[in-house]
Amino acid sequence: MSAGVSEVTSKLAWIAVDWGSSNLRAWAMDDQGKVLASASSQRGMLSLAPAEYEAELQQVIDDWLPSTGQIPVLICGMAGARQGWQEAAYLTTPTRLDQLSRGAVLPPVSDARLKVYLLPGLSQTSSTATHFDVMRGEETQLAGLLADAPGFSGLVCLPGTHAKWARLTDGTVTEFSTYLTGELYQLLAQQSVLKHSVGQDDLQHDACRQAFTDAVTTTYQAPEHFSQRLFGVRAQDLLDNTLPSGSARSAVLAAHLSGMTIGLELADACRDLSRGEAVTLIGNELLSARYALALHTLGIDSHRVDGDTAVLAGLTLAYQHTTL
CATH class of the missing domain: 3.30.420.300 (2-keto-3-deoxy-galactonokinase, substrate binding domain)
Structure with missing residues (x-):
């Protein structure tokens, strides 16, 4: 308080x-x-x-x-x-x-x-x-990792509308990449032909969770088919009688689309990941949990850090060095 x-x-x-x-x-x-x-x-x-x-x-x-x-x-x-x-x-x-x-x-x-x-x-x-x-802004969250580990090294993902992936070596950002995954999903779900098929997913439901992990795996394994499989989401809505009806149907298809877009991101971001290397996720709980599930599906371990905790720790580090 x-x-x-x-x-x-x-x-x-x-x-x-x-x-x-x-x-x-x-x-x-x-x-x-x-x-x-x-x-x-x-x-x-x-x-x-x-x-x-x-x-x-x-x-x-x-x-x-x-x-x-x-x-x-x-x-x-x-x-x-x-x-x-x-x-x-x-x-x-x-x-x-x-x-x-x-x-x-x-x-x-x-x-x-x-x-x-x-x-x-x-x-x-x-x-x-x-x-x-x-x-x-994300650089300050990355700096927050140094509060407990001044020489932090590893691959860090900050999920969001524009997801950031950064490689840190002994507390130094050596390289980073941005992926428009969140924005891409929003555009596809709200402004493309897929808007007629996808709704709001919930990965707590088994059907959505399975659709999400299946899509992560298939897209990660063959990212070159991404565009073709996008239209497949619409076709599945029209033709697949095994899907549930109503809002449950659109939720499953939304989970599938989410898995595809995140799987496409991971296919590039994780391609040089060392065997057994974990990814540190910084962000809000729900989105970080989604990325953690996608990584787990691919056999990649992850650790989660709350975004607010990280930004405060990073600002504190900057304050300490400013006043010194």
């Missing part, structure tokens, strides 16, 4: 902020890294002009601020994008995750009580255009 306002103000050492495209989340932190209070707003980068950021931040955190002194505010995410508050230029890979604060920019603020740091994202460039990539 959050502390009272006066207690928050008396113990406040710094403020952590994750500012995305559609919302912001803020946490009041003490000097031991404990969360004193939290707050949020539904105004993200997509609904703000650069000149509006400070006022929006003030509205969210003003109750926590002391009357005198200066409070560091560390912000990750889209506030540091080119269209955000002020651009914090991408750091190019390879990048040590405990050095993100070195790329921070300090936007001018009118409130003398605030010292705002906008953390950078990461970029990857190559002579081959297909290897150009960027991330902004």
Whole structure:
């Protein structure tokens, strides 16, 4: 439970902020890294002009601020994008995750009580255009892995609308890739011919779970047939009398489509995975569980880390290195 306002103000050492495209989340932190209070707003980068950021931040955190002194505010995410508050230029890979604060920019603020740091994202460039990539916000979640394991090495997946896969070596991001899996699924399910066949799945139901794992396996084994098998989802709806009827039918087909899109992602992302190597998943519980099931289906172990826990740990790491 959050502390009272006066207690928050008396113990406040710094403020952590994750500012995305559609919302912001803020946490009041003490000097031991404990969360004193939290707050949020539904105004993200997509609904703000650069000149509006400070006022929006003030509205969210003003109750926590002391009357005198200066409070560091560390912000990750889209506030540091080119269209955000002020651009914090991408750091190019390879990048040590405990050095993100070195790329921070300090936007001018009118409130003398605030010292705002906008953390950078990461970029990857190559002579081959297909290897150009960027991330902004996920790098702070990756940095959160270093809280318990400063020299973390391994393959990490951050599921989402644009899923990120990053290779870490001794706390350094050496390379990463982005997959539009979530967006692809949404487009296919809502704007293609498949919208007439798919509904909302539930992997707690055996039929949906089986459809999902079967699709993961077949797509992983033969990704070159992905497009052809997409239309097969519609054809199956029209012709397969073994499927249940009504909403249960559309749920099974949705699970099948989900398994196909995630299986296509894994066919590339996991192709160089070492034998016995596990994948670390960072994100919300439901989506991470879906990816964990897909990986398990392929015989790949995984470990899950809560997304909020990771971003707070990453912001804390940046704060520690900023103040040092």
